Amino acid sequence: MAVTQGHGNPHWTRDETLLALALYLTLDGKVPSPRTPEVKALSDLLRSLPYHAEAAKQPTFRNPDGVGFKLMNIRQVATGKGLGNVSNMDRQVWAEFGQRPDEVRRIAYAIKDGITVVGSEQLPEVEQELPEGRLLTSLHLRRERNPKVRKMLLDDRRPAGFRCEICDLSRLDLEQPLQEAIFEAHHLVPLADAAERKTKLADLALLCACCHRLIHRAMVSKARWIGLVEARALILPG
Numbered sequence: 398m399a400v401t402q403g404h405g406n407p408h409w410t411r412d413e414t415l416l417a418l419a420l421y422l423t424l425d426g427k428v429p430s431p432r433t434p435e436v437k438a439l440s441d442l443l444r445s446l447p448y449h450a451e452a453a454k455q456p457t458f459r460n461p462d463g464v465g466f467k468l469m470n471i472r473q474v475a476t477g478k479g480l481g482n483v484s485n486m487d488r489q490v491w492a493e494f495g496q497r498p499d500e501v502r503r504i505a506y507a508i509k510d511g512i513t514v515v516g517s518e519q520l521p522e523v524e525q526e527l528p529e530g531r532l533l534t535s536l537h538l539r540r541e542r543n544p545k546v547r548k549m550l551l552d553d554r555r556p557a558g559f560r561c562e563i564c565d566l567s568r569l570d571l572e573q574p575l576q577e578a579i580f581e582a583h584h585l586v587p588l589a590d591a592a593e594r595k596t597k598l599a600d601l602a603l604l605c606a607c608c609h610r611l612i613h614r615a616m617v618s619k620a621r622w623i624g625l626v627e628a629r630a631l632i633l634p635g
């Protein structure tokens with residue numbers, strides 16, 4: 398159940414705040430009137446996102462005025478000026494992404510793209526959002542759990558024997574189905590960087606379930622994407 402604030406509208410999620418930041422970063426520090434096409438377009442986009450299906454039925458939900466207020470809040474965080482109702486999410490997203498406009502733009506495009514994939518289906522609650530936010534996290538997990546992707550990776554690694562690409566774990570003593578139960582596909586390319594949807598073998602690493610959990614957790618706690626080399630340094634005993 399989403400928490401509500403102000404006029405009964407739910408708090409802005411990380412994804413929504415990132416989309417507002419993406420617009421803010423194109424504005425040169427000037428917040429446009431709610432009647433401008435950019436603000437209207439962002440309002441329409443936010444109202445179509447699959448997070449707040451119930452709330453989005455209300456005409457006040459993420460309407461152009463609300464988007465205008467959010468842009469002012471972001472400007473306040475960015476400049477330290479103004480008297481807005483700045484949220485922790487505004488501060489957090491600014492701290493992580495305020496100086497990375499290219500990445501913000503890529504993520505915003507990927508979220509818009511992702512919406513065409515998920516349509517209006519309700520997003521699953523994810524245990525932890527990867528740095529890219531909830532929609533891209535759920536698409537990342539869906540991509541990794543795709544049976545075709547998993548099979549492609551297992552078929553490729555089977556001849557040499559399954560081995561975790563972080564910790565080196567292998568259990569060649571076990572029967573094949575038990576061995577396979579240990580391993581998961583991890584996608585190495587952030588969705589925001591994946592120009593094409595189709596997953597290639599080179600985009601994947603075979604990880605034991607434990608290391609897979611840890612690399613995702615590390616990305617959440619560091620709020621950025623982490624590759625295998627860094628993951629090894631973080632996870633393996635020193």
Ligand SMILES: [Zn+2]
Binds near residue numbers: 604
């Ligand atoms: Zn491992």
Ligand SMILES: [Zn+2]
Binds near residue numbers: 584
């Ligand atoms: Zn993964």
